[in-house]
Amino acid sequence: xxxxxxxxxxxxxxxxxxxxxxxxxxxxxxxxxxxxxxxxxxxxxxxxxxxxxxxxxxxxxxxxxxxxxxxxxxxxxxxxxxxxxxxxxxxxxxxxxxxxxxxxxxxxxxxxxxxxxxxxxxxxxxxxxxxxxxxxxxxxxxxxxxxxxxxxxxxxxxxxxxxxxx
Numbered sequence: 315x316x317x318x319x320x321x322x323x324x325x326x327x328x329x330x331x332x333x334x335x336x337x338x339x340x341x342x343x344x345x346x347x348x349x350x351x352x353x354x355x356x357x358x359x360x361x362x363x364x365x366x367x368x369x370x371x372x373x374x375x376x377x378x379x380x381x382x383x384x385x386x387x388x389x390x391x392x393x394x395x396x397x398x399x400x401x402x403x404x405x406x407x408x409x410x411x412x413x414x415x416x417x418x419x420x421x422x423x424x425x426x427x428x429x430x431x432x433x434x435x436x437x438x439x440x441x442x443x444x445x446x447x448x449x450x451x452x453x454x455x456x457x458x459x460x461x462x463x464x465x466x467x468x469x470x471x472x473x474x475x476x477x478x479x480x
Contacts, residue, residue: 359371443458
C-alpha cells in the first residue's frame with residue numbers, strides 16, 4: 315500500500331514537472347522573436363566610413379515567410395564601452411502591412427546622428443546599429459549591424475557600419 319502511494323506521488327511529480335516545462339516553453343515563446351519569419355536578401359547602408367554625425371540611409375529587402383500586419387521598423391544606435399552602454403533611438407518607419415513572400419522592402423533615413431550629449435570615450439568604441447521589426451506589437455526580428463567608431467587624425471569621429479550579409 316505504501317509502495318503504491320509513493321508511485322502515485324512520483325507520477326504526480328513527473329506530470330507537474332512536464333506541465334511546468336510546457337508552460338515555461340510557452341511563456342518563453344511569447345517573449346522571443348518569431349524564428350525565420352524574415353529572411354534578409356539585401357542591406358544598403360549609406361553613407362559609410364564617414365563622419366559619425368552624417369546622414370544615414372538604411373534600406374533592406376527581405377522575404378517574409380508569413381504576412382506581417384501593422385509592421386514597423388525601430389532603428390537605434392547602441393554605443394558600448396567598458397564603463398557605459400548608451401542607446402540612441404534614431405526613429406522608426408511608418409506602419410505598413412508586409413505580404414508573405416519576397417520583394418518586401420524597408421527604407422529609413424535620418425538627417426544626422428546626434429551624439430552631442432555623449433562623452434567621446436563612450437562614442438569611440440564598438441557599437442551596434444539595430445533595426446527591429448515589430449508586427450502588431452510583437453518583435454519579429456532584430457537586424458544587428460556591428461559598428462566601429464574611431465577618431466581620425468583631426469579628432470573627428472568616423473563611423474564604419476558592417477553589413478551582416480557580407
